[in-house]
Amino acid sequence: QVQLVESGGGLVQPGGSLRLSCAASGRIFRANVMGWYRQAPGKQRVLVADITSDGITNYADSVKGRFTISRDNAKNTVNLQMNSLQPEDTAVYYCSLHQAGPDYWGQGTQVTVSS
Numbered sequence: 001q002v003q004l005v006e007s008g009g010g011l012v013q014p015g016g017s018l019r020l021s022c023a024a025s026g027r028i029f030r031a032n033v034m035g036w037y038r039q040a041p042g043k044q045r046v047l048v049a050d051i052t053s054d055g056i057t058n059y060a061d062s063v064k065g066r067f068t069i070s071r072d073n074a075k076n077t078v079n080l081q082m083n084s085l086q087p088e089d090t091a092v093y094y095c096s097l098h099q100a101g102p103d104y105w106g107q108g109t110q111v112t113v114s115s
Helices: none
Strands: 002-007 010-012 018-026 033-039 046-052 057-059 067-072 077-082 091-098 109-113
Touching: 002 091, 018 033, 018 091, 018 109, 033 067, 033 077, 046 067, 046 077, 046 091, 057 067
Parallel strands: 010 109
Antiparallel strands: 002 018, 018 077, 033 046, 033 091, 046 057, 067 077, 091 109
16 A cells, blocks of 8 residues: 655745645555646646656646656655646646556645636
8 A cells, every 4th residue: 555645735826836745655666657637626637747766757738847846766755846837727736656556646735826
């Protein structure tokens, strides 16, 4: 079993920044992909960014150049630095871990971008 605990969401004005963090614990394999997804009201959950244990990153087109994903393999943490936030970034953000076996998800953290 794997547990994911997120932190760092909140309310921010357009153009502002937030940093999301996620700590994983439990049975974590060396080879895995950690990432962030988001789900806006009435919409499907979609990938924001992910990063392999080797450091290869992947971003949704909508966040390229604004968001940066990073991880610390020794601490089993993944972070998402979000800059130039816009109202359309408002959503519940979920941390994820994908490895051999089932996918794991955090409980979600709300990000609201509003003036």
